[in-house]
Amino acid sequence: MMKLSTMKKVMDTVDSEWRSPLGELILEKWGYDEGTVFILRASANFIFVFKKDGKQYYLRFNDSCERDLSTIEAELNIVQYLGSKCLHVAQPIKSLNGEYIETVKTEIGTFYAVVFEAIKGKHYDFEEITSDQAYLWGKSLGALHENLKQLPEEYKINRPSWRENLLKVKEILPSNETVAKKELERIVKWAEGLNISKENFGIIHYDFELDNLVFAESTIGMLDFDDSSLNWYVADIVYALRDAGDFNIKHSIITNFIQGYESETLLDMQILKETLSLRRCTN
Structure with missing residues (x-):
């Protein structure tokens, strides 16, 4: 910041x-x-x-x-x-x-x-999103990830990783925040145990929320890649849908988003479930 x-x-x-x-x-x-x-x-x-x-x-x-x-x-x-x-x-x-x-x-x-x-189109708030737009939102992220999976290695140089981002959090935590530091250590240890493959890990947008998207009929314009970093692709899904509150997989917007995403690329559902489980424990 x-x-x-x-x-x-x-x-x-x-x-x-x-x-x-x-x-x-x-x-x-x-x-x-x-x-x-x-x-x-x-x-x-x-x-x-x-x-x-x-x-x-x-x-x-x-x-x-x-x-x-x-x-x-x-x-x-x-x-x-x-x-x-x-x-x-x-x-x-x-x-x-x-x-x-x-x-x-x-x-x-x-x-x-x-x-x-400038990309022509309209920004929407989460409460305004229809089921069709949620599908398009997920489809756009899926298409983005499918292309990022083909990204040559040299493009990943000088972009931060999930570990570097968490280390920045550790650096700004006050010394007396012992509970927060223990929780951070738990998250790092958990992440270190996750599977990494070309299909589930790579450069992500890291802020694929609606304020960085422009809707225009059947397409979505994508903005603001300055936070792009190396992470698990499911992180982009969870971050994108954070306005949904408790990530309920049966929520209509989330359901349509994931269907759209899976129409373009593979989703590692196991890591998504583990991420959501950790998120609930943290909250």
Whole structure:
């Protein structure tokens, strides 16, 4: 997660109309239509929406002290690989210098910036999803995983693993949180005992929730691969459906999601059941 100090120094440049001279300064590397640059959100990344020649795009940037350049390069390589497989994944746009990633030095710090194309469609909340849309949601994740199972090994370099993500959790836990640390150790030990194969483990999206998906008739556009990491594919399913609360396999949305998923790729049901069992024990 982004440091609050980093968020503050950037948000201090944003005015009451959600404009920021910092965003415009960074976008000089790509060009933009005057008066169209607005901040959209600040969470793990700073996201701005803008137009160039009347067409909409998204700017994403991070403080260089919080994001490693090699991880961004690895993410974009994966995104472009998936685009080459005809998946509907938002693609990066080259700057005026012909670069996908620009390093921009400013008075308040150095930032790594990327611009992505906008995908037409609509975002939905979990409560709005129909059974048909749930099927399409699962089908899209299944198609994504099926293509990621073919991902060459070199594309996995410089992407974090499940173990690294858990180690980050351990690092931020206060020393007096003994119960939480024991629980974390239990989870690590459990994960170490899981089976690993090409069919059940690889690069996952890690945030395939509805706010990163754009629905357009019979297709779903996929956004935001910056958290993609090495993990069991079932983790993407559980993370995607976390808004369902208690993961009840008989829930109509979950049932249709899994049916859609299995129409595109194999699901390791045993690991899914073990994951859900651990989730219930943890909760």
